[in-house]
Amino acid sequence: MSDGRRENAGRDFGPPLSTYRLQLTPDFGFAEVAELAPYLRDLGVSHVYLSPILQATSRSRHGYDVTDHSRIREEFGGLEGLRALSERLTAHGLGVVVDIVPNHMTVPVPESGNRQLWSVLRDGPASPYARWFDIDWAGGGGRVDMPVLGDEVEPHADGPVLRYHDHEFPLPDTHYRLVDWRRGPGYRRFFDVSSLIGLRVEDEKVFDATHEVIVGLVRDGIVHGLRVDHPDGLADPRGYLARLREACGVWTVAEKILVGEERLPADWDCDGTTGYEVLNRITGLFVDPAGQEPLTDLFVERTGMPREYAAVVGRAKREVIDLFLGAELDRLHAVVGSDRTALAELLVAMPVYRAYAVPGEPVPERSVAIVEAAGRAAAARLPEGAPVAEVVDRVLYGPADAVVRFQQTCGPVMAKGVEDTALYRWYPLACLNEVGGEPDRFGGDVGDFHAFCGEMSPGTMTTLSTHDTKRSEDVRARLAVLSEMPQEWARAVGEWSAKVSFDPALDYLAWQNLMAAWPIEPGRFFDYLLKAAREAKTAISWAAPDPAYERGVRDFVMRAVDECGPSVAEFTAMIEPYARSNSLGQKLVQLMLPGVPDLYWGNEITDFSLVDPDNRRPVDFARRRALLAVTGSGPRSGSWDEDKLLVTTQALRLRKRLDPALPYLPVETGEHAVAFARGDRAVAVATRLPVGLAARGGWGGETITLPHGRWLDLLSGARHTGRVPLAHLLSVFPVALLERE
Structure with missing residues (x-):
């Protein structure tokens, strides 16, 4: 970052060392975030990372349906609430990163809730806001198709507006046309979501108008970093990021989904991605490639896919x-x-x-x-x-x-x-079914992982869980164990399926997620499974519901929990030591890699959430505060939660003492460990494939040679130097976090 950019960055906050993602909602706004400031400071993060803060539809639980770029969202506390939050966070040494949504705005109900869109619907191409939206005027004959019609009810005039259920449109209806809700709209939308209309931020005036508030918050030192939602939807992602950098000059990451060996375009003026490619690489470390054939066989047998x-x-x-x-x-x-x-x-x-x-x-x-x-x-x-x-x-x-x-x-x-x-539809091992993931690619070679990490930018974000992941990191940690014990898993699924079955295309996904998210309330599990069925589109979809099928899903869920719950709980308990090892290992690796580690709210301890909206449920911060108050200060309970919190806090606090640009240096290990150094200051060691490790009788005489110097394990308190038996290094935890003394 140039000196000029740093002047724009606000106060004394530089690029983040780590972030903590918080999901703002109408009942969890700026005041509630402010109360967490001491906790987040003690946890060790450097920046609070907020979901979108501009005015959205009043009931929105996610904030990506922006209605007004000129206002901070009232339900969160408005501009004054944000300023108060900024003062509170600054007092505790915390910066702010915000999620921004340049690709689209919402088409609210009623439509008058979007002032710019209302003007376009009323005045068509003559509207001063006509250039805002990516509308197909030519294809619509000068009118824009609005897909809202759905039944026998006719739209009716009501004074100056045309009403249809809760929808309203300006009269006369010269510049729009109401069409069946199943038809595509006359505008570019976000994926297939007709209620989100594409913006033309490639137009300089549109960019300026939709970013004025965000740029002002950066200039005033309230915001210190940006996460850009869905840049691939834009006409010119490269040009957009260049303009954003010029206007703001702060640390910026783009939600760019990289698949396989794909890399971020070198000419994008940003600090990196939001980290899905790192997530998938880390997951692969803890998946045994030997499980691919038997688990794929089981999947094909169970589903017919x-x-x-x-x-x-x-x-x-x-x-x-x-x-x-x-x-x-x-x-x-x-x-x-x-x-x-x-x-x-x-x-x-x-x-x-x-x-x-x-x-x-x-x-x-x-x-x-x-x-x-x-x-x-x-x-x-x-x-x-x-x-x-x-x-x-x-x-x-x-x-x-x-x-x-x-x-x-x-x-x-x-x-x-x-x-x-x-x-x-295709899920032999569901922990591999993530955004940007390749579910037919089981496991990952440690050498390839080291090569990948050696090329990572110090500014890119890393993550294990986000608001968009299909499963939380600890659900994936449990599922990864199945790659090491496919026969035991096949027997368990056979037992459960013999008692309860419904739809072969869905049942096997259900068993994986019921086990991995256990214990889970039937209502939560039903909501997940219904969404999964609609997304799969093999029997029902969002556009083609079937009440009878949905009743079948509910019945399956109730019977699965009631009749198979005890056995599911027994299986989950049996794999817990291995799942805990995977959980702690992937957490340590993520937190100590190059880049800026992000924690999704609540995941500093165990979290067994499924796809949104399940992962946006309120977080019990009182419990996490209480755990943090005792972590490392007295006798240990040995709980998974306590262990994960200890790994998280020690790694985050260590990162504050390290130069983010320290090189990534692989440390040689056998197949059941992964280890690396950050320069000559820190070493991370994690167990991998713990079932196989136990089957061979443990570490035996296997050793690891630490870089020169004396090393303190920040987790166990033990001191080490030189060549260390892994049985000794990892005798307390399945991971070690070493700092050079």
Whole structure:
């Protein structure tokens, strides 16, 4: 960061050393966050990381449905509440990072709740806000389709407005058209969510208007860092991030989903990603590759699904294009031309969320390679002579609108086809089914992990749990154990399924998550399983509910908990020592890697949450305060919660004593450990594959050679030097955190 940028950054806060993500809600606002300041300071984080703070719909529990960029959300305490929070946090040495949403605003109900949108609906292209929204004026004949109609009720005039249930629109209805709610809208939306309308922040005036408050908060020293939501939805992510950096000049990370060996574009002016690629790499460390064949066999036997994940992904992408993204494909086809079927198949074959071709610039070699490879895959599925090469040429080198629209459409197809469909259909081991994850890639090579970490930026965010993860980190820690004991797991599932069964496509997912989230109330589990069924779209979907099927899901849940609960609890207790080892290991690794570690609220101790909204449930901070008050200060209870909190606090506090730029240096170990140093100041050691370790009789005579010097284990209090038996180093905890004395 240049000196000029640091002057803009506000007060004395530099880039974060660590962050703590808090989910603001109407009943958990700025005042409640302020009360946590002493706790978060003592925990060891450097910055509080807030979910979106601009005005959203009044009942929103997540904040991504912004209605007004000119106001801080009233339900949280407004601007005055934020200023008071800032003063409180500053007094405790804590900075603030906020989540911002440049891609879209909400289409509220009633629609008059979005002032700019109301103006556009009333005045059409003549509205001063017409340039704000990514509207297909040409395709709609000068009118914008609003998908709200759903039954026999007719819209009716009520003075100056047209009413339809709770919807309202301006009269006369010259510049919009009400259509069936199942149809795509006349505007770019967030994935397939018609209630979120795309913004054109590539327009300088729109950028300035929608960022004025955020820029002001940075300038006033209230905000010290930014997390950018869904940059892949923008017309020009690179240009947006450059403009944001120029306007704010603070630490910034982008929610960029990287798949496989994909890397963040080198020309993005940000400090890194929000960390999903790191999450998936860490998860892989604790999964045994030997479990792939037996667990895949079990999955195929139980579900009847194809053995090949790629086949499921391809089918899921085609389905979501046909069912939900037809309007997007039509708009794209209108500017690309050529063959619509070839264009759709090219979208299906794209392996990443975006290839980053920029109109008017030479196309990067990697971008060309990605799209051309997708073109070859698409051509292999189409009749001979299909004009796939022509379509590839158009989306790489054609008109600007064709290039940009293709880039913006790849993301929704990936997100809806993979994240929200295929990952709910193909799940031999559900801990691998995460955002950006590859569920057919079991385990990870330690050498590859070290190579990956050696290239990490000190400014990138790392994480294990977020508001978007399919499962919390401790649910995944339990599931990872199954990769080491597939036979025992198969027997347990066989026993439970013999008692209770419902839908083969759903049951096996249910058993994995019931066990891994145990104990879980039937209501929570039903909500999760119903969402999973709707996302899978094999029997029901959000657009096609089936009350009889949903009653079947509820009955399955009640019987599974009642009839199999004791056995599920017994299995979970049996694997707990191994799951605890995985939990502590992945936590230590994440917290000590290069980058800026983020903690999702509550996950400093065990948390067994499932996908949102389950992971946005209130957190019991009183319990966590009480645990923190006694952690490390007296006799230990030996609980998983206490152990995890100890690892978390000691690692966070150590990071405050370390230079973030210290190099990552692998330390040689056998297959059941992973270890690395941060320069010559710290060493982290974690047990991996603990079931196999126990089966072979423990560490035996295996040793680890520490870097030169005397080392204090901040967890056990023991001191070590030189060559140390792992049985001694890891005799108290399955992990060790060493600081050089």
